[in-house]
Amino acid sequence: MKNLFKTILHDRHVDLGAQMVEFGGWVMPIQYPQGIVREHLATRRHAGLFDVSHMGRFTLRGQDALPFLQHVLSNNAGGLEEGESQYTLIPNDRGGAIDDAYLYRFHADEYLLVVNAGNRLKDWDHFQSSLPDFKNVIMEDKTKDISMLSLQGPTSKDILQKIMDTGALPEPMRNHLSIATIQGRKVLIARTGYTGEPLCFELFIDSADTPGIWDLLMDQGAHPVGLGARDTLRLEAGLPLYGHELGMDPDNKEIPIYASPLSRFAVSLSPLKKDFIGRNALEKQFEAFKKIADRDYSLIHDLPRCIMPVALKKKSVARAGYKVFQGNRHVGYVTSGTMIPRWEIEGEGIFSKLTENHGLRGICLALVDSTLVEGDDIEIEIRSKQVPAVIVPFHMRSEAPPFARSIPWDRIGQEKGPSGKEEISKNVQSLLIKSIRNTEWRQKECINLIPSEQTQSELIRLLSIMDPCGRYAEHKQVSAFSVAEVFYYQGTDFIAEVEAKLETELKKFFGCQQVETRLVSGQMANMALFSALVDYINRADRKSEQRRLRKVMNNHIIKGGHLSAQPMGALRDFVARDPLSEKPAVVNFPVLPENPYKIDLSACETLIQKHEPELIIFGKSMVLHKEPVTEVRRIINGLGIDSVIMYDMAHVLGLVGPHFQEPFKEGADFITGSTHKTFFGTQRGIIGTDITDEDPRFELWEAVKRRAFPGSVSNHHLGTILGLLMATYEMNHFKDEYPKKVLDNARVFAKALNDCGLSVAGDPEISFTETHQVILNVGYAKGPAIARKLEENNLIVNYQAAPVEEGFTASGSLRMGVQEMTRFGMEATDFEELAQFFKDVLVDNRIVKEAVISFRNRFLEMKYCFTTDQVGDKIQKLHELL
Template structure:
């Protein structure tokens, strides 16, 4: 029986040792399996998983070898990444499943199941002989393996390393190499527990014991405990993860389980042309096609003809009893398959709701299982499980836990639905109107007279702008487009549009003046829509030569990663999704992110950007962020790409910074931008709309592109283009062109003063101190891992409204460590540098001392209720009164 290097440490901790896969391993420690499971979910667990097999694969033939013997696309795996994969057989079954880690160029580590290590090694040998430049080593004895999983894992690992920048960036399957105890150790964001925060560490054998002790000692402060194989199994079962010998291998009847019986197969198998031929490809492709037809409702094969007759499903036991492996599952009294894994699993009862939910002090148990069932069943199916010769009710569920809201894995239950509104008694129209108006009035008073608004994406419009948005032509239509046969005149589809036609033209002229450009498309009603119309126009332009062929998408796009503050509309989860291609090499979206400076994740690294542009040759570069502290290096990048043929299109999404464009920030068209898109209501003074701007005049190389973009604006994106807010936007543009430079100067001065004041009061301000932390309207604070939501709630109770914000090292918005603030709105209400210093006092008192300063803040706000940088009240008042009189008559 083999033993890991940590064997003696397990005995010292009182572990119950058992035989597993040829190894003597800890089943559990004195507190037991359930306690270890719960500790992992609430705090964290430290696992010795050195019994897993580890093969190092290197040499020039490493990649072709891996492409042949594994199911996933190893070419898609850049250094510093990992992926789930299978060791297939020719019939479409699995010899084993494993994880492949790309450590560095031509250096991979393949981790396989402990019980299969020798079998896998022997299986690989005949194939390895066909690759003369391959290095294949079994390093199971030379490199240990630990798992650190759970909500406190990151904090503990940072404490051990002594540098939070040393751990892998917060994206699953990313890895890096760090120094601990003087040795180089690979650390990966991977795991087998379903925890959204999890790491696996690969220390050299000679420091394994020292590292285990160091991690164990450091974990005490965070509630992290050692965990044995028992809880590792309950954790993976709750997460719905397969175990070879249960959900892979052979079924209860001795038949091989096809790989596509697992939902995870879609992440583990690639049919990319780049991958080429590999073991079992033909069999797996047939399985995939069958599964696809089933999902599409087009499968016509008989049961005897099916290649994937059954699939692995997670199930929740609704009655009393524990389902065990082999238990029969019945549907309408007939056998539908068998349980593959099942047991009682504990869970924490969460307290609070939404982003404020946390594991409480109470726990409970539930009976869960995985089962190999007829593939035509689906989520919600009611079944019966034979437990001790009696049928017990159960249901197929989609999953048992959700890991998308870090730092916790949240338990999910059958029938989970959104909270439904409580039924209310019928009210009269008069009562409804009175209630609505009262609530709206109360909210307006609070937001406009009692609260300090620091949301960086919001802006109160001036009284005149707001009033104009409800004036006629609000609610009207004025669709139009240029018709070449009519002398390129705008042809309107409705009568009564002469006034709004003049307004729209003047909006364009005022925005052209502000931006220093020749074209503005102002019909879009949001920044997101402006981006989608732009992407659509670019795609149409790229396909202009051949309109009969299937339109191709943009081959590569460079943007800011959303985790580093990139705009949602510049992501494939947002507006970009339908317009960018899949990379045939990586099987992933053809998107590459701007790299950032190692010491400043808020600023682009232009040297590395140059390398990535040369490597990926993007057709579109998208500047602009929603968490923005720096100017964008448009000028530098524009010079770098100037000689590329065809030149990439440079787009600046100015949703947050449109109102700052000018001499105090930056002027993108002068610096080399081809297109600017923007929202008109964040730092700009406008109503909530979107615009696209360019210098693509009729005699430019891109005139045809601009024509394509305008077609995608109308009729591609809008019909009614919200004429009331368009009218308000014109007044806002007047204001910006009249008062904008003074406003811009004050915004930047206020932001810098605010950042310095917050720093002086002991708060942690993000950004570069050399520039007073910001060059924009935004100031970003770090308030502690996953505490952003809590602190934002506390500030709101004290009448200070901010954004909780995921910082670049956070896993998701629910784990936000930061607060994102903007000074633009309160600058318009007259606040200056000294006032923001006073506000910093209130924020420090609330954040650091947990004081209630709500009354003081409300009194403070009373000093700033008059709108500035617009027509003064004495001049605007008579205009407002006159118009209100007419509006109230209608």
């Protein structure tokens, strides 16, 4: 192996007994003594450590660095903020790939581009041919100066956290970056990788410092992995490899970039990229791809074949270059294939887990005719025999951290058939029996601490199923009748009276001028308001395509933000795409480094000044602090920015008032919310505002009314309207007592849990919480199992991902609320006693189910509601009507 490059870790690999091979001009470990299968499995179960220092690393600086990257790369480098990265390609003018690459922006004034080892010199020369057109670019080859390690797998996060001195891991989202020190050495950390693992990190380290950090990672339990398992891991994840899924096909024809599913997402046709290399060809491929997605093959000549994952139905091995057939028709070639190992899984859903057993299965990626689709049966010619196979959507999934899960072809889309007629009678009986038992269990035997739930009073529940339940009462204001409400149905006088009284009571509760009550959920309320805002900003132009909200500021879902306020939720159809980033035009509230549950107002002001959001959305589903409405109103007024402040109070709606927050006095323009969490009501949604009919923005409120009806609802569920009126009577009657008691109980409960030695999130200086919620840290990814353990002891909580965790399946916290049990009469001393049950279960591993049932029997009578003595015989008459 003369004249080959060696990484700084070459001797480490040799000492570990690695089998060394030539790869891309380097001497690299193909496997260690444990072998490829064990290395693959170790990565999927623990953490695999890869030396990927053979990859090329170029740095680019200077005023023209960004324009240069926009010209020579396929993706939109202009969309990268400092601390972000992206997958990209180096296209040729025919729309094929010279190479694929990863672009990192660790520093505002410098980019780092990682390319394939075997293409490093070719890529460098290609870039040099374009550099003369960009005068102010400093491009340097740092391959030898900077080494690169890849740490991938479920325990990789824990390993890194143990050895870091300063700094932090990147935000828990793919492609985010950070800078830290390990034993005093500077390390650039990226949440990227080539394995499909949801927990994935790549480290960039000065070469001289790399052996020491390799040793540290090994000492913490990382498993060394060679190029062999790196290939099986990326194949299982469906990731392309240059020379296989990119480059030239077995017929020596160029593979279009749009043929690869992942590569499609690495192409930007933004006007900001101007006439970049390959643009014309890629635009043609894109047009062809859109038609192919609609089963229109009129442009298929521009994208004749696509890369698709294929699973073999029999035990066999498909290798690159093998022919693929459908019947007698040759439809393509295998581009990559092998037998890959997988851990077998037992259990279902979030409680499923890897067993100690593993199996092997044949999978591949294939370049096949674009007319083929997922689910099509095909055959692969292996040693002159036709082996049955099927096109599958994927070989594995990564969206349930901390584990990636292998998905065999015969377990995709399994469904149970419908019940037969003979079973229906049994099912009816079973439903009734189980409903009775469940109600007894939750209402008489459990301590219910879900923060988004509330038991309604007997009166509310009875009224909700009284007539007009199931009837219609559509209505709208008609200007021709002096803006009177006109109902479309007869028999509606009573519900008309109920709705009018409900509006009056809600205005009194919230301290506002207008309320819309016809929405049937909090998410629908948000959607109606978003839609109204879009309608309002387009009020002067009803002929052009309606523009969306240019920029929105919100709480990110990982930091506790409401799902409905996210681009993945109700906001999706109403927010514009940022032309620079090509992502939804949303900027997130920054949080304090020392307290990720609280907004950093100083950083927030900087972002507001930079982005000038049209809409600012407060509100969280994981909420320990009051939202800084007053402070942000002061900021936007001081900057002269015309922003609408909306507060989604779903979780804290019933706490509105002097003991918590008074949103309109503090500067909110709108509130939305669910009426069944801390509020006593039925499951509905509301919108409120203090805008009067003399306000220039009253047109916006009129748009809200239109987007409620007919924009969102037709039948607005009249029974639950009736129940909500009774709930609002209750809220107004107990407005001073109930919120204060809830907030006091939450602080006592949090402090008691802390005193029991449990890890309570939040600021101890304020007794951990300013709301009804208490958050308990229980260990990374342990939340679901611990929540189940508590449920087995009749303690009902909600597992929750903390702000540093990758998703709900990796939840390491429990989210709890005291609002429901406070309503059943629990006082501060009772919550102190409750905290002891948590210690018994979580620390002492005791079974306390019977003790909890006995404890709950003390709290069966609902408080903060109207009693039989107050309403006389009316409850009995309601019962008699059923």
